[in-house]
Amino acid sequence: MSDTSLRLVWVYPDLLSTYGDQGNALVVERRARQRGLDVQRLDVRSDQPIPTSGDIYLIGGGEDRPQRLAAERLLRDGGLNRAVDNGAIVFAVCAGYQIMGHEFVNDLGERSAGLGLLDVTSSRGEAARCVGDVLGDADEYLGLPQLTGFENHQGITHLGPGVRPLARVRLGNGNGTGDGTEGAWRDTVFGTYLHGPVLARNPLIADMLIKLSLDVNALTPVDDTWYDALRQERIAAATQPA
Amino acid sequence: MSGNAEPLSPRSKLAVTAGKAAAAVSRAAGRGSGSVIGGKVALRLDPDLLQRLAQHLDVVLVSATNGKTTTTRLIAEALRANGEVVSNALGANMPAGITSALAGGSSARYGVIEVDEKYLSGVARDVTPKAIALLNLSRDQLDRAAETRMLAERWREGLSGQKAVIVANADDPLVVWAASSSPNVVWVAAGQEWKDDAWSCPACGGVMQRPGDDWFCAECGFRRPTPTWALSGDHVLDPHGSAWPIHLQLPGRANRANAATSAAVAAAFGVPPQTALERMYAVKAVAGRYDVVRYQDRDIRLLLAKNPAGWLETFSLIDPPPAPVILSVNARSADGTDTSWLWDVDYGRLAGHPICVIGDRKLDLAVRLEVAGVQFQVCEDAADAVRRCPPGRIEAIANYTAFQDLRRAVGN
Numbered sequence: 001m002s003d004t005s006l007r008l009v010w011v012y013p014d015l016l017s018t019y020g021d022q023g024n025a026l027v028v029e030r031r032a033r034q035r036g037l038d039v040q041r042l043d044v045r046s047d048q049p050i051p052t053s054g055d056i057y058l059i060g061g062g063e064d065r066p067q068r069l070a071a072e073r074l075l076r077d078g079g080l081n082r083a084v085d086n087g088a089i090v091f092a093v094c095a096g097y098q099i100m101g102h103e104f105v106n107d108l109g110e111r112s113a114g115l116g117l118l119d120v121t122s123s124r125g126e127a128a129r130c131v132g133d134v135l136g137d138a139d140e141y142l143g144l145p146q147l148t149g150f151e152n153h154q155g156i157t158h159l160g161p162g163v164r165p166l167a168r169v170r171l172g173n174g175n176g177t178g179d180g181t182e183g184a185w186r187d188t189v190f191g192t193y194l195h196g197p198v199l200a201r202n203p204l205i206a207d208m209l210i211k212l213s214l215d216v217n218a219l220t221p222v223d224d225t226w227y228d229a230l231r232q233e234r235i236a237a238a239t240q241p242a
Numbered sequence: 243m244s245g246n247a248e249p250l251s252p253r254s255k256l257a258v259t260a261g262k263a264a265a266a267v268s269r270a271a272g273r274g275s276g277s278v279i280g281g282k283v284a285l286r287l288d289p290d291l292l293q294r295l296a297q298h299l300d301v302v303l304v305s306a307t308n309g310k311t312t313t314t315r316l317i318a319e320a321l322r323a324n325g326e327v328v329s330n331a332l333g334a335n336m337p338a339g340i341t342s343a344l345a346g347g348s349s350a351r352y353g354v355i356e357v358d359e360k361y362l363s364g365v366a367r368d369v370t371p372k373a374i375a376l377l378n379l380s381r382d383q384l385d386r387a388a389e390t391r392m393l394a395e396r397w398r399e400g401l402s403g404q405k406a407v408i409v410a411n412a413d414d415p416l417v418v419w420a421a422s423s424s425p426n427v428v429w430v431a432a433g434q435e436w437k438d439d440a441w442s443c444p445a446c447g448g449v450m451q452r453p454g455d456d457w458f459c460a461e462c463g464f465r466r467p468t469p470t471w472a473l474s475g476d477h478v479l480d481p482h483g484s485a486w487p488i489h490l491q492l493p494g495r496a497n498r499a500n501a502a503t504s505a506a507v508a509a510a511f512g513v514p515p516q517t518a519l520e521r522m523y524a525v526k527a528v529a530g531r532y533d534v535v536r537y538q539d540r541d542i543r544l545l546l547a548k549n550p551a552g553w554l555e556t557f558s559l560i561d562p563p564p565a566p567v568i569l570s571v572n573a574r575s576a577d578g579t580d581t582s583w584l585w586d587v588d589y590g591r592l593a594g595h596p597i598c599v600i601g602d603r604k605l606d607l608a609v610r611l612e613v614a615g616v617q618f619q620v621c622e623d624a625a626d627a628v629r630r631c632p633p634g635r636i637e638a639i640a641n642y643t644a645f646q647d648l649r650r651a652v653g654n
Contacts, residue, residue: 014441023585047449
């Protein structure tokens with residue numbers, strides 16, 4: 001890719017866009033344009049092929065049946081795995097996160113195969129649904145501030161040795177395994193249970209994705225006044241519940 | 243069909259009286275209209291009360307994600323052409339509130355009942371309705387509500403074998419999926435601006451094709467049924483092809499769609515479209531919604547929008563720029579505590595309006611608007627926002643509890 005363009009692919013909004021997931025695409029798009037990048041955003045429906053030449057792929061959350069359909073169609077298509085082989089970046093949320101793993105439990109109660117892009121395996125929790133604000137300390141390797149988000153899932157995700165947790169939760173459930181981990185990542189593939197949308201609550205993750213795609217260490221600063229105000233408020237609300 | 247052919251049993255009568263007493267106590271204590279607590283007490287004394295109260299009425303049920311309170315009012319007004327109507331006009335739409343409303347109308351001929359979408363199947367079983375109006379289904383309060391397609395599935399199961407006439411929106415694939423398990427459906431082309439909950443075929447999961455106003459699934463053949471009624475601009479087209487003008491005090495396309503559905507329901511009870519539509523003009527503000535209030539020497543129109551589909555319809559009815567707009571969003575439990583849905587709403591459509599944001603979650607709105615690239619001011623409260631608005635009638639759009647806060651703030 002050239003230094004001035006960014007191809008942003010939003011995967012399957014027809015199936016996986018239930019929790020304001022478009023927000024993640026909008027935030028990456030906005031912050032890349034603010035850095036003078038020429039952003040091409042491609043929204044790819046599940047009856048269209050996944051382009052393999054994208055720089056950043058976003059995939060969101062959804063209900064149980066669309067999740068199964070999305071995994072089936074992504075496996076059949078094969079484009080996302082080829083894109084990652086080419087070095088593309090993937091940021092996946094909730095149902096999309098589970099699909100990045102080896103397998104998950106689908107709406108029929110059966111195991112569905114995932115794409116195997118993350119060394120994680122998901123099942124369905126027996127306990128109450130995890131719903132509420134989450135606060136976590138990001139993996140030190142990522143150089144990110146505290147993560148804030150909102151979780152709403154029944155899933156439990158076990159991490160294998162091939163990934164690191166995205167964060168350790170201070171509040172909330174995250175992966176739901178009881179070990180305090182939230183999300184998973186390796187190389188250029190990231191998964192999380194957090195909505196909010198997560199990139200609106202944590203704009204420095206969006207910047208991290210942009211930096212990875214440009215292979216640069218820093219971006220010109222942008223005005224983060226409102227993001228910072230929102231983060232402070234949400235972190236305070238999570239630590240001092242009413 | 244009408245009136246109280248059989249008197250209530252002593253147990254049912256006692257339940258109604260006890261319910262009224264509880265409602266009066268609740269009102270006296272300043273805890274709202276008391277309709278819900280009254281209904282709860284009454285239902286506890288006589289669990290079959292709802293069924294018994296309804297058996298003397300011709301009942302119409304109205305359910306949807308958006309527009310059910312307004313449509314209930316429109317249908318009630320139309321049916322009053324033929325006889326007395328009892329209705330839960332204040333929007334208490336779960337079984338207790340419905341019971342309380344019906345207990346208040348012992349001499350009525352019709353019961354026009356708004357039903358929360360999660361309770362439709364159960365209420366439909368209890369009250370043996372003559373007609374059920376289904377307007378739309380879309381995402382709403384996902385942190386506590388069922389998934390949207392699951393709701394459609396529950397409607398579908400609950401409506402199969404229903405003897406009622408189902409009056410359903412042919413333009414919403416989820417509603418069509420839910421209604422088509424029933425043998426007796428009147429399809430109304432009522433439109434639906436929001437499409438993002440129905441890109442996936444509810445029957446087979448195929449990708450929905452949506453050319454123009456049509457829609458179909460190329461994989462299983464599930465497709466838009468041919469409507470017999472339609473909203474066409476400012477007119478309702480009836481099954482004979484006659485066009486009847488809609489005159490409403492309520493603004494917007496969505497309310498014209500509600501009027502079209504209401505006319506089709508009224509026709510099922512023998513009220514001609516012209517009569518029905520003329521009577522609907524009487525309906526103005528519904529529980530404060532669409533009210534224009536005078537506050538700080540300014541005119542403020544109060545608009546309720548609870549979810550992405552509702553915001554989309556609301557944007558299409560507000561005055562064009564430079565009309566000032568106040569946006570207010572809360573995320574208390576009645577609103578849903580996850581604000582992610584703000585990102586499903588295209589706030590870019592407000593470009594050119596001076597915008598003031600308030601509410602518990604004004605900072606979520608601020609980030610949303612910043613990313614949409616539109617100008618806005620973050621304000622302390624309603625009074626501050628109104629002071630900062632440039633001249634012109636102010637359009638104030640708020641979600642559920644934010645709307646109640648706003649009404650209180652401006653003295654509505």
